[in-house]
Amino acid sequence: MSFCVNCGVRLAPSEQQCPLCDVFVINPLNPWTEPAERPYPKRVETLIKKNVDTKFTVIIISISLIIPAIIPMLTDLFIAGGITWSRYVLGALFCLFVFVPLPLMFKRPNKYLFWLLDTLSVAGYVFLIYSSSGSRGWYFSLALPIIISVALGVLLSMIITASSTSSLKKAAAIFAIIGLVSVSVDLVINFHLGSSSPVHWSVFVVSPLLVFSSILLVIDRKVELKEELRKRLFY
Ligand SMILES: [Zn+2]
Incomplete structure (x- = not known):
């Protein structure tokens, strides 16, 4: 009995090649012999695409x-x-x-086209609710600005994740974006309500996020520095 050296699958004596990962089978203690009956047909149909x-x-x-x-x-x-x-x-x-x-x-x-379609469909759906609701004014001063700021946050995150920067920098940027979006949502709500202070709850969201984001940037900088030192000092 042989096992594949690559994937560990148990092999029938008829195998010259692993049926799972195609690694060639060479077992000096168990040389290949043509079996009387194969465990499965020689050609396996691979139709599932x-x-x-x-x-x-x-x-x-x-x-x-x-x-x-x-x-x-x-x-x-x-x-x-x-x-x-x-x-x-x-x-x-x-x-x-x-x-x-x-x-x-x-x-x-195209993810940017679908970003636009998703944003438009959400804005349209909320407008549908607005147009049949009795109260006036909340769509353009509250709902639409919130939808736009969240959508812009999503768009920025999409652009950043598609870029070729380090994953730590990407994560730091996304945390900062979430913070910015929460601040803008807070601003929109307070402006709509005519509140005395422009920001309320978002301070508690944005401050830890920005701290976390800076920590990630520092770690990223350290990793870069370490790499640079390693290259210069040949260790
Ligand atoms: Zn294998």
């Missing part, structure tokens, strides 16, 4: 979104004689559709 899986996932997600869309819509039509409350369900499901299955339908979705 990534796009087949993605297509299947898209179909499953879309169906699981269509069912909860149809039931409230029919109930609403039947009871109220039109689309009243079910528009909230439909709007939320549409947002979910834009968030998950829609980008999966593309082989190489």
Whole structure:
């Protein structure tokens, strides 16, 4: 009996190559002999491809979104004689559709285009709620600025993660962005409420985040310094 030296899988006496990782099998104590019966056919069909899986996932997600869309819509039509409350369900499901299955339908979705689509769908959904709510004014002075600041924070984080800086610097930047977004959300809320002080709770969010971010930057600097010293001193 032999085991693969690379992946450790148990090998049948008929193996000249590991069926799992393709490493050649050389066992001097157990030379290869043509077996009377092979454990499986010589040619293994490899039909399962990534796009087949993605297509299947898209179909499953879309169906699981269509069912909860149809039931409230029919109930609403039947009871109220039109689309009243079910528009909230439909709007939320549409947002979910834009968030998950829609980008999966593309082989190489442009993440910035989908960032824009996601932001627009959320802004549109909140506007739908606003337009049917009785109270006025909160969309443009509260909801929209919050959506825009969160979306800009997400966009900045996307640009930073795509850049080629060290992961410690990236993490430091993302912590700082989360802090900035919370400050801007706090500012928007206080401005909307006509509050005396421009910032309240966000101080408690942004200060530890900035401390943590600076610690990460210091560690990153140390790592760089160590590398530099190592190169100069040949150790
Ligand atoms: Zn192997």
